[in-house]
Amino acid sequence: MAGIVGYGVYIPYYRIKVEEIAKVWGDDPRAISRGLVVQEKSVPSPDEDTATISVEAARNSLKRAKINPQKIGAIYVGSESHPYAVKPTATIVADAVAATPELTAADLEFACKAGTAGIQVCMGLVDSDAIEYGLAIGADTAQGAPSDALEYTASAGGAAYIIGKGNTLADFEGTYSFTTDTPDFYRREGKPYPRHGGRFTGEPAYFKHVLSAAKGLFGKMGTDASDYDHVVFHQPNGKFYIRAARKLGFKEDQYKTGLLTPYIGNTYSGATPLGLAAVLDIAQAGERIMAVSYGSGAGSDAFSITVNDEIEQKRDLAPKVQELVDNKCYVDYAVYAKFKGKLRMAGLTQH
Amino acid sequence: MRDVAIIGVSQTKFGELWDISFRDLISEAGLKAIEDANIEGADLEAMFVGNMSAGLFVQQEHIASLIVDHTGLTPLPCVRVEAACASGGLALRNGIMAVASGYHDVVISAGVEKMTDVVDPTPAIATASDQEWEAQQGVTFPSLYAMMARRHMYEYGTTREQLAMMSVVNHKNGALNPLAQFPMEITVDQVLNSSLVADPLRLLDCSPVTDGAAAVILCPAEDARKYTDTPVYVKASAQASGTIALHDRRDITTIDATVHAANTAYKMANMEPEDIQAVEVHDCFSINGLLAIEDLGFVEKGQGGPAIEDGMTERDGRIPVNPSGGLKSRGHPLGATGIAQTAEIVWQLRGEAGKRQIDGIEVGMTHNIGGTGGTATVHIFSN
Numbered sequence: 001m002a003g004i005v006g007y008g009v010y011i012p013y014y015r016i017k018v019e020e021i022a023k024v025w026g027d028d029p030r031a032i033s034r035g036l037v038v039q040e041k042s043v044p045s046p047d048e049d050t051a052t053i054s055v056e057a058a059r060n061s062l063k064r065a066k067i068n069p070q071k072i073g074a075i076y077v078g079s080e081s082h083p084y085a086v087k088p089t090a091t092i093v094a095d096a097v098a099a100t101p102e103l104t105a106a107d108l109e110f111a112c113k114a115g116t117a118g119i120q121v122c123m124g125l126v127d128s129d130a131i132e133y134g135l136a137i138g139a140d141t142a143q144g145a146p147s148d149a150l151e152y153t154a155s156a157g158g159a160a161y162i163i164g165k166g167n168t169l170a171d172f173e174g175t176y177s178f179t180t181d182t183p184d185f186y187r188r189e190g191k192p193y194p195r196h197g198g199r200f201t202g203e204p205a206y207f208k209h210v211l212s213a214a215k216g217l218f219g220k221m222g223t224d225a226s227d228y229d230h231v232v233f234h235q236p237n238g239k240f241y242i243r244a245a246r247k248l249g250f251k252e253d254q255y256k257t258g259l260l261t262p263y264i265g266n267t268y269s270g271a272t273p274l275g276l277a278a279v280l281d282i283a284q285a286g287e288r289i290m291a292v293s294y295g296s297g298a299g300s301d302a303f304s305i306t307v308n309d310e311i312e313q314k315r316d317l318a319p320k321v322q323e324l325v326d327n328k329c330y331v332d333y334a335v336y337a338k339f340k341g342k343l344r345m346a347g348l349t350q351h
Numbered sequence: 352m353r354d355v356a357i358i359g360v361s362q363t364k365f366g367e368l369w370d371i372s373f374r375d376l377i378s379e380a381g382l383k384a385i386e387d388a389n390i391e392g393a394d395l396e397a398m399f400v401g402n403m404s405a406g407l408f409v410q411q412e413h414i415a416s417l418i419v420d421h422t423g424l425t426p427l428p429c430v431r432v433e434a435a436c437a438s439g440g441l442a443l444r445n446g447i448m449a450v451a452s453g454y455h456d457v458v459i460s461a462g463v464e465k466m467t468d469v470v471d472p473t474p475a476i477a478t479a480s481d482q483e484w485e486a487q488q489g490v491t492f493p494s495l496y497a498m499m500a501r502r503h504m505y506e507y508g509t510t511r512e513q514l515a516m517m518s519v520v521n522h523k524n525g526a527l528n529p530l531a532q533f534p535m536e537i538t539v540d541q542v543l544n545s546s547l548v549a550d551p552l553r554l555l556d557c558s559p560v561t562d563g564a565a566a567v568i569l570c571p572a573e574d575a576r577k578y579t580d581t582p583v584y585v586k587a588s589a590q591a592s593g594t595i596a597l598h599d600r601r602d603i604t605t606i607d608a609t610v611h612a613a614n615t616a617y618k619m620a621n622m623e624p625e626d627i628q629a630v631e632v633h634d635c636f637s638i639n640g641l642l643a644i645e646d647l648g649f650v651e652k653g654q655g656g657p658a659i660e661d662g663m664t665e666r667d668g669r670i671p672v673n674p675s676g677g678l679k680s681r682g683h684p685l686g687a688t689g690i691a692q693t694a695e696i697v698w699q700l701r702g703e704a705g706k707r708q709i710d711g712i713e714v715g716m717t718h719n720i721g722g723t724g725g726t727a728t729v730h731i732f733s734n
Contacts, residue, residue: 031546198470204369 003168008060037238041265073131078114155265359388439689525676
């Protein structure tokens with residue numbers, strides 16, 4: 001079965017604290033921080049978008065994979081903030097990492113789980129020997145309307161995974177997906193910000209799909225929480241993640257490494273792939289990992305992964321998640337508003 | 352006029368019921384009440400349904416037809432009754448009047464609200480206030496009740512802790528109610544440290560947004576024992592109106608509609624406040640529960656805070672308040688609340704209230720408010 005040959009991550013340098021956002025809207029920062037389990041979030045600079053984040057992450061994944069990029073037969077970029085509505089991000093990545101022209105490429109969208117959907121597509125192509133290596137990326141510069149609850153968490157970041165059979169650092173044991181039509185969160189064509197169903201995004205959406213996918217994987221693999229050394233979930237906020245973990249019987253030691261939202265916010269399509277990368281940064285050979293993504297709309301992809309000896313040779317070849325989490329500079333709300341294009345500039349037009 | 356009895360009651364589980372639609376909620380409550388009364392649907396002669404705003408919550412009007420249709424009870428005549436959060440109390444009162452007058456024999460009075468299908472229920476709820484003078488100026492119910500609380504604290508020295516105790520006692524009872532939305536105990540500290548909603552009211556001073564339904568079956572008192580060995584008798588059904596806008600009140604720390612309805616009810620039942628052994632009050636906010644025990648005559652005006660603090664309203668206190676958990680813990684599906692209050696008092700009078708049963712109870716009361724007191728209903732029941 002296919003495995004992870006290399007992985008790479010990218011998180012923008014800038015951060016904004018929950019207190020800073022709460023101050024603008026007259027919210028109680030302590031209550032928000034405690035309620036969402038989020039302290040601060042990453043902010044993309046004006047020159048960063050899903051394409052640049054994807055390229056950075058892809059280059060880092062190639063550093064670990066140590067393969068000729070010309071051997072990449074497929075690139076999928078999963079995001080809900082592709083810079084173009086029509087024209088792929090995946091071709092930008094393909095050219096930037098010198099993987100063109102003999103490959104297939106496409107952009108994927110499934111709210112926050114398009115990145116893991118890309119991993120599954122690559123697994124299928126690799127396992128069927130249609131390609132030697134596939135590159136799957138989950139990245140976003142997430143949108144949250146001013147004063148919406150999402151504004152406290154919607155952030156930016158991404159992770160890239162090179163999927164193949166040779167020289168893997170971790171191997172997939174199985175994957176299981178759970179999908180229904182559940183309109184908990186959506187953004188219509190031409191609208192700048194998504195809409196969400198408030199509390200409806202909890203029990204009938206996130207928890208139903210994440211828990212069902214996790215239990216489905218347990219059933220398929222004949223495992224339970226105690227069989228895994230680490231677990232990662234999609235993390236729209238810290239609260240949902242911890243509750244999902246505890247409901248499935250996981251302990252803090254198993255789930256804490258992959259929980260990044262309190263420090264970088266919700267990177268949407270990047271969230272589960274980044275959490276998994278944080279675990280791979282510290283995992284030992286032989287350890288087992290479960291990763292469960294969630295995308296509104298709605299669905300979850302669950303993976304069972306075993307780390308192998310190759311991890312020791314590869315993990316220091318590119319920046320680790322914690323290094324990027326720690327490398328930061330705070331901005332105030334005014335700069336954040338400028339960076340995120342929330343200010344309307346007189347006399348200038350955007351193209 | 353004929354005396355009226357309650358021969359069947361029901362309440363659905365209250366909560367965020369994502370998988371249960373408006374029509375299924377009311378059908379479940381109705382069918383359970385019919386079962387409880389040991390009658391058949393065909394025995395019903397009329398239906399009254401309390402509902403505040405299906406139009407805004409689930410975009411459905413003409414619910415009288417919908418409910419009769421969905422429950423297979425056509426051609427049963429059905430009337431939808433609306434008086435904001437007092438809709439349930441009014442549905443009950445209309446059912447009682449229909450039986451008492453001799454116009455109908457067996458009647459079902461029900462209440463239902465499906466509130467969680469909208470992202471923000473605030474605009475719908477705000478329609479219970481004066482649109483032109485209150486809602487359109489940005490005043491919502493938490494802020495209206497916050498003003499009442501602040502004034503009560505100023506006038507009578509009511510403390511923040513005493514308000515918190517109202518919620519604490521509610522949850523102590525609600526923790527024993529399997530149908531409650533939030534069946535867990537809370538502490539004064541938790542109330543005082545919960546998110547500020549409208550100063551001085553905090554999150555745990557406020558009743559929740561709830562899906563739920565409840566129903567009661569009424570018949571002439573003289574026929575009640577044909578259906579049940581434990582009939583509950585309606586001793587009084589009273590209703591009064593007050594100003595819809597808070598600023599038009601002579602005193603914002605008294606809900607005059609409650610006072611008038613209570614006086615009428617006591618007179619009708621030939622009873623005094625001392626005769627009441629349990630009461631379900633309309634604690635949409637902690638301050639309203641406190642105002643209720645004053646305005647219903649259980650304590651002097653201004654003494655609600657100390658009374659709650661001294662344990663007077665606990666299940667073993669002088670006047671047990673909200674044995675069900677009240678609107679705070681049981682939940683507050685607006686149109687269903689007045690009927691759910693009735694179901695609780697009936698269960699208490701039948702001795703069927705499980706772990707929250709009040710020993711030896713023979714007389715109980717319900718108090719249902721619309722808006723900030725534009726409508727009030729008070730009912731007294733005995734076994």
